[in-house]
Amino acid sequence: MDQLPALTGIFFVLTTALTILLFHGASFFSKTVLRVILIWLGFQTVITVTGFYQVKEFITLHFLVQIVPAFLFIVVLFRTSKGQLFLDSLDLPTLTLLHIIRIPIELVLFWLFFYDNNPAISIFEIRNLDFLAGLTAPIMMYLVFIKNTWGKKTLLIWNFVGLALLMNAVVYGVLSAPLPYAYVDSHQTNLAVFYFPFIWMSCCIVPLVLLSHLAAIRLILQSEPLYPFLA
Numbered sequence: 200m201d202q203l204p205a206l207t208g209i210f211f212v213l214t215t216a217l218t219i220l221l222f223h224g225a226s227f228f229s230k231t232v233l234r235v236i237l238i239w240l241g242f243q244t245v246i247t248v249t250g251f252y253q254v255k256e257f258i259t260l261h262f263l264v265q266i267v268p269a270f271l272f273i274v275v276l277f278r279t280s281k282g283q284l285f286l287d288s289l290d291l292p293t294l295t296l297l298h299i300i301r302i303p304i305e306l307v308l309f310w311l312f313f314y315d316n317n318p319a320i321s322i323f324e325i326r327n328l329d330f331l332a333g334l335t336a337p338i339m340m341y342l343v344f345i346k347n348t349w350g351k352k353t354l355l356i357w358n359f360v361g362l363a364l365l366m367n368a369v370v371y372g373v374l375s376a377p378l379p380y381a382y383v384d385s386h387q388t389n390l391a392v393f394y395f396p397f398i399w400m401s402c403c404i405v406p407l408v409l410l411s412h413l414a415a416i417r418l419i420l421q422s423e424p425l426y427p428f429l430a
Contacts, residue, residue: 214303225293243402252393269406292344294411301333329368332361362412
């Protein structure tokens with residue numbers, strides 16, 4: 200990671216900030232939402248810079264600290280009444296637009312690959328087309344919410360496709376991480392996920408993108424009273 204240009208980290212920090220800003224906007228700028236995200240990022244930052252994720256003897260267990268809490272939190276949101284109320288209060292257009300951040304994320308992954316910190320499978324290969332969700336997000340935003348040309352079914356299908364693309368990217372990202380079970384593109388492992396600020400990819404950006412898809416799907420399926428033009 201030493202040879203990585205500082206600009207890469209700066210660009211990624213700005214991308215993370217944009218992701219948080221968009222989700223904060225989707226929550227109608229809830230202070231609680233922003234506070235929770237920033238506390239979680241702060242915690243992950245502290246344990247990362249202290250070398251927590253570089254302890255090879257416990258690397259698998261430590262890796263779970265990156266991803267499990269955020270995903271459990273998403274489960275709690277969908278399984279509790281207060282969580283469901285929060286999900287139903289989110290702004291569907293902003294949740295759709297949020298996915299534009301998948302474009303700069305792919306640029307960061309390419310940057311990391313160029314400096315031997317990310318496997319080729321994680322970038323623009325046939326097995327990772329996640330950037331397509333980012334490219335089509337503003338199109339969906341315009342045609343569904345501004346022009347009202349496309350409706351509920353199209354937006355629902357797009358979210359399911361985007362969710363599948365995300366899961367595909369996550370699976371290959373995990374399998375190419377420097378873990379005991381990693382086997383994808385093993386000559387160049389996914390080192391970045393254990394260093395600051397790229398730790399934010401798995402602990403913050405991916406969960407927010409996932410939550411945006413799941414919350415959007417929930418809103419669409421309950422959309423008649425909230426967004427009647429989608430019917």
